[in-house]
Structures are given as structure tokens and as C-alpha cells.
Amino acid sequence: MITTKDLQHLFALIAADIAAHRDHLCELDGAIGDGDHGLAMDAGCEASVKAVAALDPAQATPAAAFNTAAKAFLNAVGASSGPLYATAFMRAGAAVKDRPDLSDEEFLRAFAAMAAGIQERGKAEPGEKTMVDAWKPAADAALDAWASGASLLECFDLAERAARQGCEATRDMTAAKGRASRLGERVIGHIDPGAASAAIIIASIAKFVEQ
Ligand code: ADP
Ligand code: MG
Ligand code: MG
Numbered sequence: 001m002i003t004t005k006d007l008q009h010l011f012a013l014i015a016a017d018i019a020a021h022r023d024h025l026c027e028l029d030g031a032i033g034d035g036d037h038g039l040a041m042d043a044g045c046e047a048s049v050k051a052v053a054a055l056d057p058a059q060a061t062p063a064a065a066f067n068t069a070a071k072a073f074l075n076a077v078g079a080s081s082g083p084l085y086a087t088a089f090m091r092a093g094a095a096v097k098d099r100p101d102l103s104d105e106e107f108l109r110a111f112a113a114m115a116a117g118i119q120e121r122g123k124a125e126p127g128e129k130t131m132v133d134a135w136k137p138a139a140d141a142a143l144d145a146w147a148s149g150a151s152l153l154e155c156f157d158l159a160e161r162a163a164r165q166g167c168e169a170t171r172d173m174t175a176a177k178g179r180a181s182r183l184g185e186r187v188i189g190h191i192d193p194g195a196a197s198a199a200i201i202i203a204s205i206a207k208f209v210e211q
Pocket of ligand 3: 034036078079080
């Protein structure tokens with residue numbers, strides 16, 4: 001069972017991993033965007049982990065933790081990633097309803113809801129050089145594996161791999177959404193920063209599931 005206390009730990013893991021990659025994410029965004037992606041994700045994750053850590057895990061449901069993270073992330077981030085991740089966390093909260101703690105399947109559904117939320121909010125399709133190119137294959141891989149009887153650990157191992165491959169594949173794409181879409185062919189050869197941070201977050205979640 002995954003509790004609110006576990007989710008507090010998950011948000012701390014994500015924030016630490018994003019902080020460690022902050023400068024690299026800014027460099028990636030500097031090549032095809034405005035250079036702030038590492039700062040935006042670091043600020044959003046930092047605000048989320050603080051707000052979630054302030055909850056009393058004996059009182060707050062997992063849904064409350066996700067909704068708290070959503071609000072904090074949105075308030076802390078002015079960049080496009082703000083509303084995208086706020087929607088992701090809100091969808092995760094809605095997916096787990098008022099459950100006091102989460103089964104493996106409920107946690108997996110929350111993860112898939114994050115990916116779907118990002119896609120609906122940003123209206124990006126796979127292949128448009130955005131974070132969707134990491135989130136969607138990761139969610140699909142995890143859901144497919146779950147449907148064929150894999151453990152949560154195996155599902156997230158596959159999700160992590162799919163996210164990494166999806167991120168790597170953005171290198172050869174032109175962008176159809178976001179700032180990079182104004183640069184045409186010039187963005188070919190560069191990884192999408194949002195896909196890179198997504199792969200980091202999904203790897204953090206996989207690490208959390210392993211623990
Ligand atoms: P900004 O471009 O406003 O500075 P960020 O630098 O935080 O925002 O985030 C840029 C990332 O946001 C891009 O690399 C891309 O992955 C993602 N992104 C931009 N627009 C969309 C969209 N419509 N749908 C999904 N992801 C998007
Ligand atoms: Mg940016
Ligand atoms: Mg910006």
C-alpha cells in the first residue's frame with residue numbers, strides 16, 4: 001500500500017533529482033527555448049515538496065497530497081511547464097479519489113492519469129517534440145505491462161526505459177508545440193527539455209517503486 005507519507009517521500013525524491021539536473025535542463029532549453037526549464041522545474045518541485053511535506057500524513061489523503069502539489073507547482077512556475085504539471089498532479093488526485101492509501105494498481109492509474117492530463121492540457125500529440133514524447137510511451141508501457149500481469153516494479157522499469165527512449169527520440173523531431181515550434185528545422189539535433197525532465201521524473205518514480 002502506498003500512503004500519503006510515501007508520497008511525501010516520492011515528491012522529495014523527484015525534487016532532489018530535478019535539482020541535480022537543473023543546470024543541464026536549462027542548457028537544453030537554452031538551445032531551443034528560453035533557457036529557463038531547469039529553473040522552472042526546480043522551483044515547481046521545490047514548492048511542491050515543501051507544501052506536501054507540510055501536510056499531516058495522518059489526516060491528508062493521497063488525493064490531498066496530489067492536489068496540494070498541483071497548487072504549489074502552478075503558483076511557483078510562470079513557464080509552460082507550470083499548468084502542464086499542475087494538471088498532471090490534479091488528474092492523479094482525481095484518479096485516486098478519497099482512498100486513504102493506494103494499491104499498486106491505483107498508483108499505476110494515477111501515473112497514467114498524469115500522462116493523460118499533460119496531453120489534454122497541452123494538446124500535444126506524440127512526435128511533436130514535447131514532454132508528451134516521454135510521458136505517453138511511459139504510461140502506455142506501464143499500462144500494457146500491468147494488463148499482461150507484470151508487477152508494479154516491472155511496469156515502472158519498462159516505463160522508465162520507454163521515457164528515456166521517447167526523450168532520446170525527440171532529438172530527430174521538429175517541434176509542433178511550444179517555443180521550439182517557431183524555430184523550424186533548427187531544433188533538429190537537440191533533445192526537448194520537457195521530455196528530458198519528464199524522463200528524470202519517471203526515473204525518480206521508478207526508483208521510488210523499487211524502495
Ligand atoms: P517555457 O517554454 O514557457 O519557458 P518551459 O521551459 O518550462 O516553458 O517548458 C518547455 C517545455 O514544455 C518544452 O520543452 C515542452 O516539452 C513542453 N511543452 C511546451 N508546450 C507544450 C504543450 N503544448 N504540450 C506539452 N508540452 C509542452
Ligand atoms: Mg523555457
Ligand atoms: Mg519561459
